[in-house]
């Protein structure tokens with residue numbers, strides 16, 4: 529059974545085990561520790577063991593950005609990516625939600641298309657020969673009146 533919940537520092541080693549990049553890249557491991565400390569990580573557990581995670585940061589021109597989604601190789605093609613995406617998409621937020629992936633990452637692009645994300649442009653020059661495609665999830669931020677945003681309401 530798969531469950532999605534907030535990532536905890538205790539899950540660090542298991543998340544590294546699920547993330548090939550983290551296994552090889554010290555910077556990714558350091559970043560993962562920071563993301564866990566910041567509360568930016570959501571973790572998919574299968575039968576109690578972490579098998580994948582997402583990271584969302586409010587880092588994109590004041591909007592939320594899905595920085596990363598990873599599912600451990602041996603757990604892929606079982607719908608865990610979909611579950612993690614659904615979790616990110618359905619969290620309440622006051623900001624818009626964006627993400628990006630390399631043009632070469634066909635699996636991620638199919639996942640985004642299946643979930644209704646729409647392309648919002650392409651940036652060249654980040655990874656040589658492999659442009660970054662940006663996507664937005666078509667959800668409206670909550671109206672100011674629901675957020676109890678008195679400044680906006682008084683306008």
Ligand SMILES: CC(C)(COP(=O)(O)OP(=O)(O)OC[C@H]1O[C@@H](n2cnc3c(N)ncnc32)[C@H](O)[C@@H]1OP(=O)(O)O)[C@@H](O)C(=O)NCCC(=O)NCCS
Pocket residue numbers: 595596597598599600603604605606607608609610611628629633635636638639
């Ligand atoms: C992208 C990624 C997160 C997808 O995770 P995933 O758990 O495999 O995703 P899903 O299982 O929901 O879907 C993947 C494929 O499996 C298929 N699938 C899902 N459940 C299935 C099942 N029960 N049986 C057979 N196939 C299934 C999906 O239809 C999809 O097929 P497609 O690629 O032909 O469209 C994963 O490949 C990954 O971690 N990649 C490396 C990191 C990365 O590139 N991240 C994205 C950029 S940050």
